[in-house]
Amino acid sequence: MTGAALSALWGHWRRHPGQSLTLVLGLALATALWSGVQAINAEARASYDRAAAALGQNDLDTLGASDGRLFDQSAYVDLRRAGWLVSPALEGRLRVGERSVTLRGLDPLTAPLAANPVDLSDPGDLAPFLRGEVGYLHPETLATLDPTLLPLRVAPALRLPLGVLIVDIGAAQRLLDQPGRVSHLLVWPNQPRGLPALDAVAPDLVRRAPQARADVASLTDSFHLNLTAFGFLAFAVGLFIVHSAIGLAFEQRRTTFRTLRALGLPAGRLVGLLAAEVTLLALLAGGIGLGLGALVAALLLPDVAATLRGLYGAEVTGALTLRPAWALAGLGLALAGAFAAAAQGLWRVLRLPVLAPAQPRAWLRASDRGLVVQAAMAALLLILAGIIALTATGLIAAFVLLACLLLGAALALPPLLSGLLALAARRTRSVLGQWVLADTRQQVPGLGLALMALMLALAANIGVGTMVSSFRMTFTGWLDQRLASEFYVTGRTQDEADAIRALLAPQALAVLPIWRAAQPLAGAPGEVYAVADHPTYRDNWPLLRAGPQVWDRVADGTGLLINEQLWRRSGLQLGDRLDLPGWSAPVVGVYSDYGNPKGQVMLSPDRFTALYPDAPRLGMAVRIAPEAIPALRAAISDRFGLPDALMIDQAAVKRFSLGVFERTFAVSGALNVLTLGVAGFALLTSFLTLAAMRLPQLAPIWALGLTRARLARIELARAAILAALTALYALPVGLAMAWTLLAVVNVEAFGWRLPMFLFPGQWAVLGALALGAALLAAVWPVRRLARTPPADLLKVFAHDR
Amino acid sequence: MLVALTGVEKTYASADGPQRVLQGVDLTLDAGRSLALTGESGSGKSTLLHLVGGLDVPDAGRVMVGGQDLSRLDDAGRARHRREGVGIVFQQFNLIPSLDVAANLSFQARLAGRHDPAWSARLLDRLGLTGLAGRYPEQLSGGQQQRVAIGRALAARPPLILADEPTGNLDEATGDAVLDLLLDLVRDTGTALLMVTHSTRLAARLDARAHLSRGRLA
């Protein structure tokens, strides 16, 4: 019996290949976007974890000099001979031709296993490593370097972070020319009992808690959360398609179900068979989706990697590896999604009376009660969004706010449309107009999901588009202010920098310092910059808040500037004192600092030199007539052999910065387009399925004296009305989303708040796009209608010839 | 002479090959008269009705209604004929689910530009639908729905009503009542009626009968 029932049920899919395709494609698209995003995130996370694990910084304490400088390895031996289990490390930059890598020296014999990223278990590997003959690099980094310029033989190691060359500690001391010096010690997690106190053995060293991925991962969390949110949005949109396809398949098979039940198939068995069918379809679609997702990820990953490198300095591989985690999650989500979409249908089948009417119920009059419930839920969600907007903080809350806003707005769409159409119908005098409006209103439940999907996609486009455009506008203006100097030069050594400065000074209008030192600020990585007292800054620097005589206060060393990120993170107000090691001063100004995730402080060069005597002072900004730059560049190049990468003119910096900016939002843009595509597809399938069901509705109208052509035109107009209303509605929703992104998400994720600009041109384009999508989706069924032979229309009436 | 069919032939494609549904039918109906069209299943009754209603065109022969050759009309002309020249009552009622009873009843008349509120109100009254004017089709019984359909067909005051098994979906008592209403109304308004039925009992109540068998009039 089960076999017979199965063939009866599957016959449907064979007879409706379009519907099967819709279902599988919808689910596959949804899974693809979701799993694509997940794959990107997984790849990035793996890169961060590699980076963090490389020196055990993810879970090991470290010992270092309080000023962060190198110290003598005798402190290491003293600690070991006092019983402390520590392991030495020396880290620095190593120049390889015109590129440079992070050189990490470690002692494989004492490094905790967790901090030992290189497998030296092969007998032939340890000895050459200890001898300093071999180092290890990630193959991707290795590929970017000229091997002939490397100071030692380098072997590839996949577990390593990108851009990091691992060598023996002895080799590191030799290559960095720091004999007997180390940068920090790794502290084993389990220490023996009864050890002497740390400050009795090594009084100059400070113990630091693990950075707990503070470096890269926490900074980029917001970025990945962003991606994840988009992935979910895309998946939700895709589910709309699946829901309507599965719903239709169930609806159209009501006769079959009834017959099977009447022939004695238990309801439980029937539901079981249908559930198995859904599972099979979900797995098939999920599998296809995973393939597509991998493709999406592979296409987007290079952009994401570039963004993360440009914005956060995080090294992420550009190559995708298949990880079972996201693949399984993707399949699971496809299954869950399919069942969520099928739940209603399965429930109905379970409760279907054996003698239920066989007529498809798809054309039931709009259930006002259902719409009221939906409207109530929408109101609840929107109120919740309002409460969150007013009270909650944090990135998660911001995304919950976004979710409430979007879901609430989506749920509100069908009731709103229904009400609007009812209102319009009452005010229309023309009989056809009344019929079109009343009929359209009845289509709202059937098209609701697709319209909601379209609305969400449009709103997301408007929201993200407004955010990105506002950001771009602010950012370019800010760049102009910030990059006031014409030419930027960096020396490779202190001596070289000093010599270049001496060379430039007589030729340039001004040579301003760009000196920086790493300095934890408000519990997160940060940096301190020196800022010269010069009109370049007084006239141009983008201050958001400023006290009186702000530049004088900075110049005379009685005040300092902080960037917006630090200002928001620390809660410091103008006049509050900021503590730096060895100095504290009131905050006299706050400047905007887009594109930088770290907190930043600016103070006078004198103060800087006093506080960070060892910080390299290699960079300088040169005020000079732009036409003099080529000559200057040639002069420096001739005299010092400085590579071009260390001499950048203003235009190049701007180009680079804008490039970083564009890439940052390239992924959002791509996902946006894909989401809109999925929504368009949802609309198309909805119109197609409705068209199949509409013949019985249209045939009587035709019989009552309308031509097929006129009916087709009316159908097109109907699609246009729905799309236009949806697009109109999406506008305020999108703007609300843009506001949330600019005023809440950006502040939480990046630490800066941006002014919101409106771009009606974009809306017009999107509106046209939505209308176009709807018309395109409607035109096929409409053409079919216009060409339907009367015989087919007559079949609606025929019971006999 | 309101309706005149001469040598009408119609063939439909079907799964078993071309099916000759009408094979040279001649038929006439005078204004104000009623004619019952009987025959077995597949004899071509409905097809004949559809041709007269301008819902389809014959492969050969002429279909004249009100002095107009329907086969010479274009799509728009046939639509006007359906709108203004006939009122059709279907077995499945075919009301418009999104419109209430009053709107359904006046729908065709308004399409035809012949809406007469007083006449519509009278029809509602005659059909016993006054209290149901604000209801929607799915809230009505089969008999009530068919009465709305009859009202819709008559609201535009067409010279000819075409009815295709109008009581086929109703039980006998309801069907008889509905048919009584229909016959009373066509008589009162002087409208001609061409009704397809397989029931000789019902056919006997009309002015004349024609029997179709295998595509020919017997």
Next chain:
Amino acid sequence: MIARALALVLSLVLLAPVASAQGFAGLGTDAGEGFTRPERGQPLVFPRDHGPHPDYRIEWWYLTATLTGEDGRAYGIQWTLFRSALEPRRTTGWDSPQIWMGHAALTTPGRHFVAERLARDGIGQAGVTAEPFKAWIDDWRMTGTSGTADALDRVRLTARGVEFSYDLDLAAEGPLVAQGDEGYSVKSASGQASWYYSQPFYRVSGTLELPDGPVRVTGQAWLDREWSSQPLDPDQTGWDWISLVFDDGARLMGFRLRDRSGGGYTSGTWIAPDGTPTPLAPNALRFTPLRIARVAGRDVPVDWRIELPGRALDVTLTALNDAAWMATLTPYWEGPVAITGSHAGRGYLEMTGYDP
């Protein structure tokens, strides 16, 4: 003792805990380049030979002690410093191609504590000097405290693990004992050999620090010094090694080599109470497992019958703690045993090559 060499070699090779017989065999073929080989007939010279021999590939300072606490309970400790050379030279700084490894253990009837240390040569973290005698890795020390006599006559011994530590004073009550032919100890029929001498006559007193608190202990200790450059026979799968101290003052060092064919080869030295060594004829000593215990996922014979018919010796060795498992990079079993039967006393048992 040879087993210890295997342990060392494997430990250094396998920084990741992957045991592999191939690793040993593979290393065996290319090792020994430029290293000095033991030559018969060169007398040991003290205190020079208490210090390291960097031109030999492997070397150790290996001490075990059977102890009794004030509480009357039996204890055992192990203290070992291994030296392994990648090249036959020494220098200062990270470039020195020598590696140091320490193993320390403390066994009670109910617990067995293990600690392991690795260190590079050349930076002062670990090393050995002959005059004054000092052997150390991190804060583990074996320091000569004797003023005038042999540097190893009086020794202070300390080690520390996460949960335990000990601090013991050792005083020799007998002479150094050269094993084999004046210290030239042949290890196999194919001629592999090492330099090998012992100090089996230490009297011990000191303190053990346990999780429950300190315990004062007294007892006896046995030091082995051995260095060599020659790899071992890859056919050998493991060793059972004993150092026994009898109540009558005599000592016995013995070992059994197990090979793939299932056969065995035993050898050893009988040491009279005055320190006079008598090498045993091959296979004069008989090893018979009496009880197999499940330890760290392996089947390990923890109780033995030892027979030496020429000395009318027929004793049973009973492990103080079955679970005396050295969970080091290369794991093995090493723990104190009680001796009953024809002779009574206490000793140490080491077993390697019992794979899961």
